[in-house]
Amino acid sequence: MPKPYPQEFRDDVVRVARNREPGVHLKQIAADFGISESCLTNWMKTADVEDGVKPGSTGAENTENRELKKRIRLLEQENEVLRRAAAYLSQANLPGK
Template identity: 35%
Template sequence: MGRRSPYPEEFRNDAVALWRAAAGRRTYSAVAADVGVSGETLRSWVRQADGHASRGHARGGEAAEGQDEELTRLRAELGRLRKAEKEWELEREILRRAAQYFAKEMRA
């Protein structure tokens, strides 16, 4: 587990609120300089407040597990659909050839 932040939770929440109020007009670094922390520290607080993990770190929580399960399910379904699509292509090709054959027979 990570070490405990030296900043109180209320201070972090206020810094995040300040950044959100200035979002689009000021950078993380500019807002962070006003409150006396680094830009990356403020950015990580915003990510935590939004419920996102930073890049390169393992995701935690039930929401992430649910997303992983859904992603696995969707990938499996995509695989089944691609296999079915190939089978349908083969069936269409057989029907196309059969239609051509019978069209020739009717002309002769």
């Protein structure tokens, strides 16, 4: 997998593409920066979501969701350990043991 471009470079390319003069195609801008047209299109879509122009989840929201899911998994595991411990301890307190 190729090394990702720095965010600053992506932002610059998207800014140039958004402020292009009439008649200049994305293909030409992408070629000038040495990237593919599909790459530039994807960067522009991502920038539109990040800027709130189009609906979608931002990078910050995706990161937060990923962290929250990890936290939920950990809490579910801790809950299961406590549930098993409670069941074990309740068995130990039965009369006749």
